[in-house]
Amino acid sequence: MVMLRYRSRSKIRNKLRTPGGKLVLHHRSRKSGNHRCGNCRSILAGVSHKNILSYKRPSRMHGGSLCTQCVKAIIINMVEGMI
Numbered sequence: 001m002v003m004l005r006y007r008s009r010s011k012i013r014n015k016l017r018t019p020g021g022k023l024v025l026h027h028r029s030r031k032s033g034n035h036r037c038g039n040c041r042s043i044l045a046g047v048s049h050k051n052i053l054s055y056k057r058p059s060r061m062h063g064g065s066l067c068t069q070c071v072k073a074i075i076i077n078m079v080e081g082m083i
Ligand SMILES: [Zn+2]
Pocket: 037, 038, 039, 040, 041, 042, 066, 067, 068, 069, 070
């Protein structure tokens, strides 16, 4: 059994396959700080700084992962590709 301090739900658990073929759990703490855009790394608006996925995020496409400027650039590229 793992140590009691690692049994907390606030820890992230990763299943890893060891070179010997065993499946083990690795526990790590969540990253703190603001959510950032996956493209330009700017701080996202409308997203809680708490790193919990169940918290509300913007309902537009790529809400909670990309900023508005990056989504706008993607949409403009798509529309220009169609023309
Ligand atoms: Zn961005």
